[in-house]
Amino acid sequence: MVFKEGTFHGEIPEHFDGPHPAVLETAVADALAAAGTVDPSDVAVTCENGVIYLTGRVGSAEEIARAIDIASSVAGVRAVESTLVAG
Template sequence: MVFKEGTFHGEVPEHFDGPHPALLETAVADALAAAGTIDPSDVAVTCEKGTVFLTGRVGSPEEIERAIAIAASVAGVKAVESKLSAG
């Protein structure tokens, strides 16, 4: 039996250092939902290389600050960039 090196369309597959971005996105979204101090229903969470990006709309400027703090407190998050708006 011959084993070939794994490839994806001829390219070596990516390997992630640390948690997979989807797991980190889920953890941050869950933390925002569980906090109870903000309405995260219009907040999108994406992640790239440990940086979490928050986009969307929340109810007030104070909720923006709380969302950033909650996201930053999740294990594995290296930085948080917010493009949240209030209103």
């Protein structure tokens, strides 16, 4: 899932501190798709306060580990929480 960057009349809201969560969500989703070692078609990526949450289904336990590693390697990601299931 990809969200637009949060803006207020074309400007980033004044109260917003740091990159918008949608920027990290997009970067992680793009990294998963580009890696080619994980099928991200059933993976949802969400972000809150720099923590990436991966939910959904992948093909194997190895893909879960790779997805976590890929998400962790994206600049700006502080931590990764996964509830991915294999199957």
